[in-house]
Amino acid sequence: MDQHIGVLTFPFTCHPQTLLGLVHRLAFAAPHTKFSFSITNSNAFLFSTRSVDGLNNVKPYDVADEVPEGHLLSGNLEEVVGFFLKGAVGNFRQAMEVAVADTARKISYLVTYAFLWFGADVAEEMGVPWVPFWIAGLSALSVHFHTDAIRQKIGLNGHEDQTLDFIPGLSAMRVRDLPEGIVSGDLDSSPSRMPHKMGLLLPRATAVIANTFEELNPIVATDLKSKLPKLPCLAPSTPSSQPASNPDTSSCLSWLDKQKAKIVAYISFGNILSPSPHELVALTEALEATGKNLPKGFLEMRSGKGKVVPWAPQMQVLKHPSVGVHVTHSGWNSVMDSIAGEVPMICRPFFADNSHNCRAVEDVWGIGVGIEGGVFTKSGLVSALEQVLLGEGKKMREKIGVLKELCRKADEPNGSSSQNFNTLLELVTNFQMDSSAN
Known part of the structure; x- marks a missing residue:
């Protein structure tokens, strides 16, 4: 029947x-x-x-x-x-x-x-x-x-x-x-x-x-x-892959093509919550201080150092060779996308399973770090960016590669x-x- x-x-x-x-x-x-x-x-x-x-x-x-x-x-x-x-x-x-x-x-x-x-x-x-x-x-x-x-x-x-x-x-x-x-x-x-x-x-x-x-x-x-x-x-079959009818209208991928390998921080916090205004200021200042990604002004993307868009083809972005770190709320789909793209994470949890996933990312799998104190500060994010982009990022990517291979075999x-x-x-x-x- x-x-x-x-x-x-x-x-x-x-x-x-x-x-x-x-x-x-x-x-x-x-x-x-x-x-x-x-x-x-x-x-x-x-x-x-x-x-x-x-x-x-x-x-x-x-x-x-x-x-x-x-x-x-x-x-x-x-x-x-x-x-x-x-x-x-x-x-x-x-x-x-x-x-x-x-x-x-x-x-x-x-x-x-x-x-x-x-x-x-x-x-x-x-x-x-x-x-x-x-x-x-x-x-x-x-x-x-x-x-x-x-x-x-x-x-x-x-x-x-x-x-x-x-x-x-x-x-x-x-x-x-x-x-x-x-x-x-x-x-x-x-x-x-x-x-x-x-x-x-x-x-x-x-x-x-x-x-x-x-x-x-x-x-x-x-x-x-x-x-x-x-x-x-x-x-996982995550929903963040780009639908055929929703193309990369903001030209994220072509912008990434112009960047050097493993230097871009991809920042996304899902579609429900976002950091408070003072955290966004700290986030901007930290990125500016690293000399990478976003310039002062955040939304005035005129220097070519950064790009702000309402929607991005997340899976394609995370698989791009220029992306070196994913700053994320550590929702499950985002964690799985990062593993698929072999990109280490900096986690700023908000609610639900976010903190739980952050702990796994940092202490169980060793494929990222949590934000010190749980909220963005300039010094805390600069430290996390340096740790991932300049310090332990290679080891983290190796560990992510092992998890990705386990998923492939499964x-x-x-x-x-x-x-x-x-x-x-x-x-x-x-x-x-x-x-x-x-």
Whole structure:
């Protein structure tokens, strides 16, 4: 029987793009399977700018963001997430009902972004398996899976230097590296409740898809595989690669062609948060002091030393031979892009898994450094730039090369990622649904 996969996404930051990348990959491999992708108006552009030739088995279905008409948003992510979650379950159900009527096929699998914990109950009501997709690293997933154990062991607001050595594979992580909502901050906020509920419900999943490869965190992978039904880890397919319909309109690559090898600092902090104004001043002063990249004035790029653009083809930029360092918020996709481009990182974390990833970059893998004190200062960034561009950069690139090779091998026909994808593909295309379901 041809299958019909319902896809529920979390419509914020890079989550829809990353999940859509996975869906595209599955859709190519299973052309007779229908994929109904729930999406809000704010992300509808994904289906106009990321069209794929010959791929006609993926279709978007509208869900409301529940922001009241005329309401002026404050810009706080928690506010818009709160609005969305209020009606999410009902809106998703309605979207899937429309998809079933449209395709004349009952839903046979429910693939959701992992934070949407209620996917477990919705799938159970529909009589179908639940397959959550985790877009970040395994260490961060382990933290959320073990949240109650961490709270019991450390207590709320525990000492920030205490390590998580009681969790397999997390001995390098400290309390200070944990996102708010684990042992600090508002534990009742939406950003805190979502991952906590997810961690509690993951054992109910038929499989948990992870956007990584096992060899990057082998101890954590082994631990989680022993506690979850299935954990197919797929070598990341990040959303930052340049879409065919969105060319390099700012001429980033041609500008990079004119620069010397390994001297350019590529600076990007994702699409949600950015440093404070005084940090941006410190950032500019540090870059000017190194004699590279950005001149005084920052936005007045007249000296040819730097370039500021609203969007850049990140993967192509990081693979360019002139780029010597990536100054980043250390979001998971950006870390994976840096590994693929073999570019060391300077990490300035903001929220969520950023600090956790920064710790791994610096102390687990040795492929970058964190900003001293966690915020940009002129002296701190100058020191970090000198360390990467003039000091340990070569060793860091060698270590990144080892990780990149592990990823390449995982993606070979007999590699772990390829085998996991085949397992997942067989799982979602061969399910025999009870005829009384839905």
